Amino acid sequence: MHLAYPAVLAALLFCTGLYGVLARRNAILVLMSVELMLNAVNLNLVAFDVWLSRAAEETLHSGQALTLFTIAIAAAEIGIGLAIVLAVHRNRGTSDIDRLRDTAEGHESPTADGHDNDAPTIDGTEKAEATA
Amino acid sequence: MTLASAAATASLAASGPHGFLSPTGVEIAFLLVGLATFGAALVTVTTRQLVHAALWLVVTLGGLAVEYLLLTAEFIAWVQVLIYVGSVVVLLLFGLMLTRAPIGRSPDADSGNRWAALTVAVAAAAALVWVVVDAFRATWIDLDGPAAGSTEVTGASLFQNWVLPFEALSVLLLAALVGAIVLSRKAKAESSSPPMNARGATQSSRSVTESSPPGPDTRQDPAEQEGAR
Structure with a gap:
């Protein structure tokens, strides 16, 4: 098999995930796109491991071992990410990442007006949580 | 079989019989x-129905598992099916x-x-x-012969050469498990039952009324703080 097939497919999947991360607004859809990018990297690792295990007689199988590690780390990442998204949703009532601009520097006036006016007490309790 | 091996050796020598047109x-x-995988990935990142995005992600990950099988990495393929399709989705x-994602089009x-x-x-x-x-214009993967990623080969290399990262990974998974539980549990205990959880209630009320930054000792119970003073 030509090596270009899995490599091109991995590149296309990675760029699809990149588009999803940049263009999506829901945090869980962003996490899905991150999964797509990780899978593209996994496909590259497996293809190059299969190639190098024959071509260079590489016996460590480092590509497949790294793929297993990436899958496990992705599982941990999706668990932590969903826990964070659920905590944010519980505090703010939204998982829209365009509205979570509290630490942004230049975006206070145009977008965050309607959100900051209606929930000052929630912000106060959140600051208390953050400092405690 | 002999024809295939002969073709493989000939291809390794001159890379002649390969080509894009054949x-x-x-x-x-x-x-x-x-x-199919790329199309499902495109639908995943462009659809406006959130649940459909997750279901198309299943198609994408399953297609990648089939690609792993075609690359003779069968253990990775089954791990992909088990972990990604089974648990992550x-x-x-x-x-x-x-x-509370909307069911219809958002x-x-x-x-x-x-x-x-x-x-x-x-x-x-x-x-x-x-x-x-x-x-990689002139690079070919040799898929003939024994599988490069069977369970035996992967297990042997994993437990001969990669034991220490494997164990470190188990510790990482444990830490992620504990972290996810802590992240989910704290907010739930605060929102559900204020009288049962005196800590969160006193913290939030104090910080709202006095608006003073709580010191490092406020994470203890009030009774313990009295005793410490």
Whole structure:
């Protein structure tokens, strides 16, 4: 098999995930796109491991071992990410990442007006949580 | 079999019989499954129905498992099916359900910068595909012979050469488990039962009324603070 097939497919999947991360607004859809990018990297690792295990007689199988590690780390990442998204949703009532601009520097006036006016007490309790 | 091995050795010598215009059966299967996978990935990042995005992600990950099988990495393929299709997508569906995602079409699934994102993604795809095709134009994967990623081979290399990262990974998974439980449990205890949880109640009320930054000792119980003073 030509090596270009899995490599091109991995590149296309990675760029699809990149588009999803940049263009999506829901945090869980962003996490899905991150999964797509990780899978593209996994496909590259497996293809190059299969190639190098024959071509260079590489016996460590480092590509497949790294793929297993990436899958496990992705599982941990999706668990932590969903826990964070659920905590944010519980505090703010939204998982829209365009509205979570509290630490942004230049975006206070145009977008965050309607959100900051209606929930000052929630912000106060959140600051208390953050400092405690 | 002898013909295949002879062709393989000849290809290793001169890379003559390979070519884009005469693809092998494995390449055709890889191409078809890859088209299905890429199409499902495109639908995943562009659909406006959030639950459908998770279900198309199942198609994408399953297609990648088939690609792993075609690359003779069968253990990775079954791990992909078990972990990604089995658990990660279920976690994502639970996340969509718990954040009360709308079932039908949601008009604000895409943010306003989608054209910039499309530009960046297309530019990155063009650059990556050009570089990859140009770099590996004359490289072929030899898929004949024993499988490069059978369970025996993968297990042997994993437990002979990669034992220490494997164990470190188990510790990482434990830490992630504890972290996810702590992240989910704290907010739930505060919101559900204030009288049972005196700590969160006193913290929030104090910080709202006095508006003073709580010191480092406020994470203890009030009774313990009295005793310490």
